Amino acid sequence: MTTPAARYLALADAGCGGGWRYLPGLALIALIWIFGGAWAHALVLRLPLGAVTEFAAINASILSMLAGAVAVTALLHRRPWRTLVTPSPRVDWRRMLQGAAAWMILAAVFCAIESLLYPGRYAWNLDIGRWLPFVAAALLLTPLQCAAEELVFRGYLMQAAGRFCRHPAVPALFSSLVFTLPHLYNPEVAAYGMAIMALNYFAMGLFLAAITLRDGRLELAIGAHAGNNLLLVLFVHYEDSVFRTPSVFTAGPLDPVYSLLTLLLGAALFYAWFFRRPGTSK
Template sequence: MTQLSTLSAAQYLALADAGRNGWWRYSLGLLLIAVGWLIGGGYAYTVTMDAALFGSVNEFVAINASVLTLLVGVVAVTVVLHGRSWRTLVTPRSRLDWRRMFEGAAVWTALAAVCAVAEHLLYPGRYAWSLNLQAWLPFVVAALLLTPLQCAAEELVFRGYLLQALGRLLRHPAGLAVVSAAAFTLPHLFNPEIAAYGAVIMAANYFVMGLFLASVALRDGRLELAIGAHAGNNLLLALVINYEDSVYRTESVFAAGELDPVYSLVTLVLSALAFHLWVFSKRRDRHE
């Protein structure tokens, strides 16, 4: 990382100094967030599925409802246990930078779309047109409402609370990013893609994605870019390009019979590098 990036990381990690930071608070906080997600998330999923109020998107809503318990948990722990504003998980500023979120979403979605087009050209027939407009539109509404919240929940936990907690022990940004990425990978090991496409290669995909998002948060000194990139990625998968055995069982414009995990990993690495070059080269130019 450059000197400017290291300074941004230090400033972001220092946001935790505004609250109470005993080691037992972070240990208890992580435990409460995890237990709240396992119990509260399971309850939210079951109740939503049993109520069946959302028609064709009911399972999608139920999955997202379970993840949103993470958002409730991390905000409650930060405010009550640590005595600081939940915004300190995101930014040192007094308000969120929505433009930065949209920038992250736009850049990452564009890169992912380029990779998808390249895959179609390299492997003709891998993608098939599958748009059923009547079935797709309810998913558009549900995804636009819920997916950004779901991604924000994961970002606040893994790149916000956990990263700042680890910052009390580690100060090197690279080490923080690696540990955070490993933690991000663990819950994703229960996704159906693991059984369908292989644990090692899919775990590598999740790890690289977690490493990318952590590096973006640390390099930018705030979380909005990472939230946007994460949301753009998941919206693209949910609404535009889906595949068999995806954790998102949604209607999409295109469908792939299967995911190519090796192609996914290679293009994920290339896209992450391109994202850093595009977004942060502009910021460096502004500071020179």
């Protein structure tokens, strides 16, 4: 019987699926991201967007990655962009919402526990006049930003690795490693140390890869990623974060060890909820 992981990785065989195409494909996506992202960032910075200008500019640069993945999949591989997401005829938007809600609840609980363990780490920061306009921008841009990263790292890159090795562990580990590399330029790395932050990014990437392969589709990972980032930009903004946002709370220095431990626990609980409950196995 074909597993969900095998069905998902086999989507790379659709259209013009020759393995050699993935090397220039990855190079094209990277070039579009680097140069198109720089252009988009500079363009948005010139727009009169007020307090959301920098946030919108950073997200615009990442959205160039989405454009690159969609263009390369359609033009080089001659297959629909949807095949980066699912083997089904339609994208399951409900599955995305489920992933976002589940991860946001888990992350919010861990933030509440952290505030109890470390009194004073969280400070009330709500300025409703600044926050409400920012909510609209975040709800529009953050899911797109997360979808861009998922389509590239857990979609295109993991399917590309699957063309060379169908054992799901190899594409999962490879995509997680590559996912970690650009995040090492985030300001949190300089503030808290490369090794521990790299472990955080790698663990998050591996968790998203695992649920993608177990579910046989990308929607759950897109949702979980979006839920994580929405919580961080709208409700809890840590010092030295890559995004400077008017969140409800500001938090003192990020505790990368607590972050890693709660990430691992949250990943286990999330996985158990979606794949270990009666009636959820595929």
